[in-house]
Amino acid sequence: MKKLALVFGMFLVAGVVLAKENPAPVERVGVMQFGTTLKVFYKGVESNDVKVSIYDEANRLIYKETIRKVDGFIRPYNLSQLSKGNYTVEVIDGAVRELEHVTI
Template sequence: MKLTTTILAALLCAFSLAAVAQTQEKPVVKLLPSNKGYLKVLYVGQRPVKDVEVVFYSADRIIKKDKIRGKKIDGGFLKQYDLSKVPPGNYWVEISTEDVITKYKFTTYEEQPLWVSWWDHFKSERKVIASK
């Protein structure tokens, strides 16, 4: 009888943990390339959807702040931000809900599109063949 009770308790704990783990998935947040001076934020979130705050800032000031209400998000969003007036330099973008904060560093240049540091390790899936 003790063994049966112990096994049932262990199974109940295992199923409870699995159910909680499925409901607590972290949102996916990525920055995508866009036109010169623009940056796209892709957010695929949790359900129920909570408010998402997007903040662009430098070492000394906040540049742009945006709050997207959870009611307007149906599991995620893709939004483009105009950063063309931002002077060249290093900046950060922070995408946060009440549960999770994701932060990326990006750099703006005078004559080039901005660059996000996580793109450094991205490899294209396409094979390029050059011939003369």
């Protein structure tokens, strides 16, 4: 029984040490709105091509760009020429897809 408890304890300690040495990757996308201007914030795990798309209420593509080989950025998007309504900002980094909804 003591051996079993000792082995279990060793696995528990090893798991905690490995978890602290290799934290889970974090990807973050945020959108801040200032009137008709959006600021898209992105922070990825590694450098990658990132696609940013903006869609209208009918899911029609309004704007699209690919930002090459970045692990983070802050970009403004001026929507002042668009009609008032609901829009969706899509950010794709590899297999990760994030959606943010805004109203202007």
